[in-house]
Amino acid sequence: MSFSNPIQPRFFDNLGRFGDAPALVDTSSGETLSYCELDKRVAARKSAFEGPRGLAFISATNDAGSLIDYLACLQAGHVTHLLGDLETQATQDLIARYRPNFLVDGTRGICRTDVPVPALHPDLLVLLSTSGSTGSPKLVKLSAANLCSNAGAIAAYLDLSGSERALQHLKPHYSYGLSIINSHLLVGAALVLTRLGFAEPAFWQLFSEHRATSFAGVPYTFETLKRLKFEPSAYPDLRYATQAGGRLQADLVRDFATAFDRCGKRFFVMYGQTEAGPRMSYLPPKLALRHPGSIGQAIPGGELFIVDADGNRVTTPETAGELAYKGPNVMMGYASGPGDLADDETRLPLLTGDMAVMGEQGLFFITGRSSRFVKPFGLRISLDEVQHFVQARCGSCAVAGDDSRIVVAIEGTSSTAPNVTTAELAQRFGLVDSVFHIRFHESLPLLANGKPDHQAILDAANGNTEPVPPLLRILDGIRDILGLNPNQHDSVEAVFASVLGDRHLSVQTRLCDMALDSLSFVALSVELEELFGGSMPEDWHMLSLGELEAHYQSHVVAPPG
Secondary structure, three states: OOOOOOOOOOOOOOHHHHOOOEEEEEOOOOEEEEHHHHHHHHHHHHHHHOOOOOEEEEEOOOOHHHHHHHHHHHHHOOEEEEEOOOOOHHHHHHHHHHOOOEEEOOOOOEEEOOOOOOOOOOOEEEEEEOOOOOOOOOEEEEEHHHHHHHHHHHHHHHOOOOOOEEEEOOOOOOHHHHHHHHHHHHHOOEEEEOOOOOOOHHHHHHHHHOOOOEEEEOHHHHHHHHHOOOOHHHOOOOOEEEEOOOOOOHHHHHHHHHHHHHOOOEEEEEEEOHHHOOEEEEEOHHHHHHOOOOOEEEOOOOEEEEEOOOOOEEOOOOOOEEEEEEOOOOOOOEEOOHHHOOOOOOOOOEEEEEEEEEOHHHOEEEEEEOOOEEOHHHOOEEHHHHHHHHHHHHOOEEEEEEOOEEEEEEEOOOOOOOOOOHHHHHHHHOOOHHHEEEEEEOOOOEOOOOOEOHHHHHHHHOOOOOOOOOOOOHHHHHHHHHOOOOOOOOOHHHHHHHHHOOOOOOOOOEHHHOOOOHHHHHHHHHHHHHHHOOOOOOOHHHOEHHHHHHHHHHHHHOOOO
């Protein structure tokens, strides 16, 4: 079929066409680059990537140097893969597998390797991990047309213009974060780059100082902001926020849509997968108030529909089937090594692995999962990939999970089976270790057909009780996601030590000064709330450990009266 999305200009070319408009604000260095300056910097950097078209792996974070390297490689025609730290074992394994021609480390040093240039499809532009973490050998192949069409569609439904200033904090190697970069560069908008987490007070100080107009988040972002009593009206320059990376509970969607609408701002719920570059649908803010459980409608130029088990279209409303998508942003297929980089394996439609129904006004609603993927913290994780990782170390095992936890069932006992730890799993898949649960079984639970009984594995990990309920309450939801046990701490210091491990702490330590990642912040806040009951001070994240301890002793251990 043909798609109405017009051909988009390449967001990485001719950057100087936007003149002196601000392009990048690097809050780490204090440097601001106009589009003319960015164009010159990219052109100068491109000379470092001269040579035959090859494969470039770039260590990237939210700073000007990383984005300049990304744009320079694209302009030079190299197939580009963004990563986090090049020194992790998972990344080193990935480098050994793909044998890139260029390696750019975190200090912006370039290593030109002497390996042969692989055969590359002429349309191939970017490789991204399906999971949003780095190190997975399975990469999504995306063309310039895939990324540029998706950037154009995003710019269209968000109504982006050159006056936007997005506070970009999501990792650039995560497809959600990269789509923000691409769509804003396409229209000549500014990117305010920060490595701060949204839960830090300094993040919101930056937001106000740089007059940012938008920010993006995954479900736990907004779960945490609800706990912190975030009020969009407190930021006069804020125009809208976007949410993707997993399902946000309907009551929270309604709460945020209402709060944003009340002060003339917009709250967008979005749905997508890396395989679609990544956006496939969005929920118009006005409809979020009436249909907060919906993922919305297809993006401009795309088409969403339901198919049955035989791949036939389901046209009857409210009839469940697998959600499918067609559009110019659908990937060129997967790569597992350099031998896969010469082919275009585009398959339409893209089957999402999500079960859904189409409701009134053509809106779609996810009802469940048909595939072996879960999305803890918005990162798409293949349970089969986790299983293969564990099997290589432990032999007989099975892996089950949902969006709140991943359970590894190992045949044997902790003393007889080879060792694998939750810390190893967390490092490999880019999650906190409390998401993973390792359980040993004398024999693995099996179905009648001899396949692993994944529901039995989940139930056994939950003490043979009822499965963990849906995330109906914020506190229960965050506790479930983080796999936290009922609080057994008897002091604030014990909570900090339990969650933050070996970090050096003193009575002067303040949470707002620690530059914690968002997951650690959420875990700490949940544990403290449990410890304090209803007596936790509202400004707790601004208080020192000593002040929190004194408050706990005076209001909980020995309350007044």
